Amino acid sequence: MSTVLPVMEAFYTVQGEGLFAGHSAYFIRLGGCDVGCTWCDVKESWEMDRHPKFEVAAVVEEALRYPARIVVVTGGEPLMH
Numbered sequence: 001m002s003t004v005l006p007v008m009e010a011f012y013t014v015q016g017e018g019l020f021a022g023h024s025a026y027f028i029r030l031g032g033c034d035v036g037c038t039w040c041d042v043k044e045s046w047e048m049d050r051h052p053k054f055e056v057a058a059v060v061e062e063a064l065r066y067p068a069r070i071v072v073v074t075g076g077e078p079l080m081h
């Protein structure tokens with residue numbers, strides 16, 4: 001099991017949809033996707049090796065710098081990891 005993740009981007013914002021719409025959230029977009037949806041608007045996420053890898057502990061430590069109580073792990077296809 002790997003302890004590093006390819007991170008395309010991570011940022012603090014407001015959740016715009018779903019049950020937690022309007023709540024502050026920290027988004028972590030992981031690189032890598034093998035699904036290939038034709039409607040995909042983040043095709044630049046597909047190639048895992050295009051994104052820098054970080055230790056999971058470092059990703060968590062960065063997230064903890066923000067006051068959000070919600071973390072959204074997205075992609076790409078985060079379940080690849």
Ligand code: SF4
Nearest residue numbers: 033035036037040076
């Ligand atoms: S990143 Fe999401 S929308 Fe794009 S191909 Fe992968 S699963 Fe589909």
